[in-house]
Amino acid sequence: MKEVEVKCPATVANLVCGFDILGMALQEPYDLMKLRLIDEPKVYITNKDEYDLPTEAEKNVAGVVLLAIMEKMDNKFGFEVEIEKHIKPGSGLGSSAASAAGAAVAANQLLGNIFSNDDLVQFAMFGEKLASGVKHADNITPCIMGGVTLIRSIHPLDIIQLNSPPLxxxxxxxxxxxxxxxxxxxxxxxxxxxxxxxxxxxxxxxxxxxxxxxxxxxxxxxxxxxxxxxxxxxxxxxxxxxxxxxxxxxxxxxxxxxxxxxxxxxxxxxxxxxxxxxxxxxxxxxxxxxxxxxxxxxxxxxxxxxxx
Amino acid sequence: MKEVEVKCPATVANLVCGFDILGMALQEPYDLMKLRLIDEPKVYITNKDEYDLPTEAEKNVAGVVLLAIMEKMDNKFGFEVEIEKHIKPGSGLGSSAASAAGAAVAANQLLGNIFSNDDLVQFAMFGEKLASGVKHADNITPCIMGGVTLIRSIHPLDIIQLNSPPLxxxxxxxxxxxxxxxxxxxxxxxxxxxxxxxxxxxxxxxxxxxxxxxxxxxxxxxxxxxxxxxxxxxxxxxxxxxxxxxxxxxxxxxxxxxxxxxxxxxxxxxxxxxxxxxxxxxxxxxxxxxxxxxxxxxxxxxxxxxxx
CATH class of the missing domain: 3.30.70.890 (GHMP kinase, C-terminal domain)
Structure with a gap:
């Protein structure tokens, strides 16, 4: 059975003055997530942490991202997911983004990297929508791309990686x-x-x-x-x-x-x-x-x- | 008698989205200005163009800049100025900034370059204040520094030269x-x-x-x-x-x-x-x-x- 494990970094959105447009990935803390491709078009979620997050796919940040990817691929397969969160939900450190981005990147890896970064950000935004009610990308984008990122525009999506000195x-x-x-x-x-x-x-x-x-x-x-x-x-x-x-x-x-x-x-x-x-x-x-x-x-x- | 002649470029302020903070210097059009240092603490202005701008120092954009510089230096000298404008006043191409920045840079040259770019921007803003009622620097800064410039802040003054591809x-x-x-x-x-x-x-x-x-x-x-x-x-x-x-x-x-x-x-x-x-x-x-x-x-x- 095909399985991948991913490390999903915490992120700092806004960077003080860049409300809704800037974000930055951190070395620590980070979540771990295992994803397996299954034949059945369903998502089975197991929590390997203390946070007791919902395991129904429709109510789980990683779950809704995977459902969106499955729908895009005509529901020909499903996923088993194990989530080990270390980024506490509600901390302001992009906990939901780590789950959403992690699910999108891990699924893409299992599918042979068929999606672009823009696609992954679009999928992952379904998770942010579930978590906060708003499709924002200022945590997701640095979580997927690393470093410091700029979202010039959400409609149409225009994401730019910025250089950064080591800080x-x-x-x-x-x-x-x-x-x-x-x-x-x-x-x-x-x-x-x-x-x-x-x-x-x-x-x-x-x-x-x-x-x-x-x-x-x-x-x-x-x-x-x-x-x-x-x-x-x-x-x-x-x-x-x-x-x-x-x-x-x-x-x-x-x-x-x-x-x-x-x-x-x-x-x-x-x-x-x-x-x-x-x-x-x-x-x-x-x-x-x-x-x-x-x-x-x-x-x-x-x-x-x-x-x- | 010490004399300098300067070429003062037109500028584009705002650059569409950067209201009050961004500006850019142009190769054309440009004004020409001659400045001579005199012993008398006065400013004598001659217009060499068709625009019939005021020649009283207090009412002239270059004049007020030179008066500010003279005051800073305890009014120990004055200037004779000849202005040949090619940037039409009221065009939106930084005509007043060209006079203000030109006067500041030319005076500084005559005085042995004792002032920094920040000082020159501060002096030249007296000209913009006269011309528009507001001390803005988004034309003056590119006019003095060239290229594309950012004014992060006016109080305190924080100006940054941006790189630019040839356009x-x-x-x-x-x-x-x-x-x-x-x-x-x-x-x-x-x-x-x-x-x-x-x-x-x-x-x-x-x-x-x-x-x-x-x-x-x-x-x-x-x-x-x-x-x-x-x-x-x-x-x-x-x-x-x-x-x-x-x-x-x-x-x-x-x-x-x-x-x-x-x-x-x-x-x-x-x-x-x-x-x-x-x-x-x-x-x-x-x-x-x-x-x-x-x-x-x-x-x-x-x-x-x-x-x-």
Whole structure:
């Protein structure tokens, strides 16, 4: 029986100023997923983790992606799936994207790599739609392609891989719940033109900074005048962590996706570790459970580890 | 007596989606300006063109820039200026920026290049403030630095030179009046978040396209969902020119600055000339006088041609 195992990286969507368009893949944490092709046109899901996610295909992020692929191929086959999640659902680290992108890439591998990256992003968006109600691609795209990615447009889909200097990423996931749908609802439908202009100056600076490998420019551009001022209210300790991390030498950072995780970028591993200590100290003091990671930008997206 | 002569290029601000942050210098048209240092702390201006611009220093774009530089240097000297404008005022091609940036660069040359590019942009913004009521730098910056430039932020000033592939630029200046101040007033103060997201996707795509030298990506990103739909109403023939230019192979384009000039980018000179013919045909049919240029992105900004 044909089987593949894939490693599905966590991702940071938005990258502070790039709401809905920018994303970045991380070395850690990551999910593992095994996929087997079966003759029966069904999807059987087994959870190998503690999260007790639904195993009915129609209610499972990986499941709906596989159903979409099966439908595209006239339901001539099905899949058995084992999912071992390490990216906690609701962390803001692209947990659903890892399942959706992992399923799409693993299925494609089993089928002889017949689909393009654009196709895989389209399939994986069915999973995001199930998870958050919105077909967004800012976690899926870096999860599939690795590195730092730009979604210029969803209709039509236009995804661009950006260059990136090697950077360390410190992440803290405070164990509080912020639902993506809630985090979207608190945003205003209209923004001031003058704020939008500031935002696109920073986005342009951030893209130029990544392309040029100019880490100072990346740092100066990590400023969000539209989304962060609203969403950061939902995350205790946010302002203190951001201020102290920058004082400790981090380039900058902010909310990962719709939160509650916070990420900070640094050029040096020692800085990234000092930032971790700050994050730990703040959430310890606040009495909020947390998990931290000191990692780096992943060059690769979903990786096939066996069954190549 | 110390004298310098400078060549001050026309510029295209905004570059379609990059309202207030992006700009580009052109090979043509350009102004010429001669500047002489004098002992008396005054500015004497002579016009060598047909435009009859004010010669009182306080009312002249170059004049106010020179007064600002003199004040910075404790009014220990003054300037004689001869201005030969070829960039028509009110064309949307950075006529005031050419005078302001030209005066700043020429004065700096006479003073032994004591000021940085940032200083020169700051001085030249006094000229833009006089011309349009707003201290904007999206024409001044490319006029001083050449090529394609990004203003990430005005406060504090943060200017970044972008890479750019060699591109041909076709420009038409229909001889109708669109005042920068009017063109600003018709803009809404608020924009929909969903439109802002589309816009920053395009800006990110445009910056990535310039940095990567990806002309297709530049073309796809030359889309403005916020400013152009409002401002283009002021320019007869705009939609037809844009549609037909793209059909003829142009990458794309739009309003130059606040108009009324329209610019189109092409990778080939033959395409740029075909675009010119389309522009000529449209404005001829509309019975509007016009002037066209087939030129290219200027690598250099204001150039000192004598007195180096």
């Amino acid at each position: 360390f990423v410190t992440v803290v996931h405070p164990q509080i719940e912020v639902k993506t749908s809630d985090a979207r609802q608190i945003l205003r439908k209209e923004v001031l033109l003058k704020d939008a202009i500031k935002q696109w100056g920073n986005i342009a600076g951030l893209v130029a900074g990544f392309e040029k490998g100019d880490t100072d420019l990346i740092g100066r551009s990590l400023e969000d005048v539209i989304i962060e001022p609203v969403r950061s209210i939902l995350i205790p300790g946010f302002d203190e962590i951001k201020t102290r991390s920058k004082e400790a030498g981090a380039l900058g950072g902010g909310i990962s996706g719709s939160g509650p995780s916070i990420f900070m970028l640094s050029t040096k591993e020692t800085t990234a570790k000092n930032v971790e200590a700050i994050m730990q100290e703040v959430f310890h003091r606040l009495g909020i459970d947390y998990k931290t990671y000191v990692t780096s930008i992943a060059k690769n997206g979903v990786e096939v580890i066996t069954g190549q | 041909f630029v076709t420009v038409v200046h229909p001889q109708i009046e669109v005042k920068t101040s009017d063109a600003r007033q018709i803009l809404r103060k608020e924009v929909l978040l969903k439109d802002a997201i589309k816009q920053w996707g395009n800006i990110a795509g445009l910056v990535a396209g310039f940095e990567k030298g990806d002309t297709d990506l530049i073309g796809r990103s030359l889309e403005d969902v916020i400013i152009e739909p409002v401002r283009s109403i002021l320019i007869p023939g705009f939609d037809e020119i844009k549609t037909r230019s793209k059909e003829a192979g142009a990458l794309g384009g739009g309003i130059s600055g606040s108009g009324p000039s329209i610019f189109m980018l092409s990778t080939k000179e033959t395409t740029a000339k075909n675009v010119e013919a389309i522009m000529q045909e449209v404005f001829h049919r509309l019975g509007i006088d016009y002037k066209t240029y087939v030129t290219s992105i200027a690598k250099n900004g204001v150039e000192v041609i004598t007195g180096q």
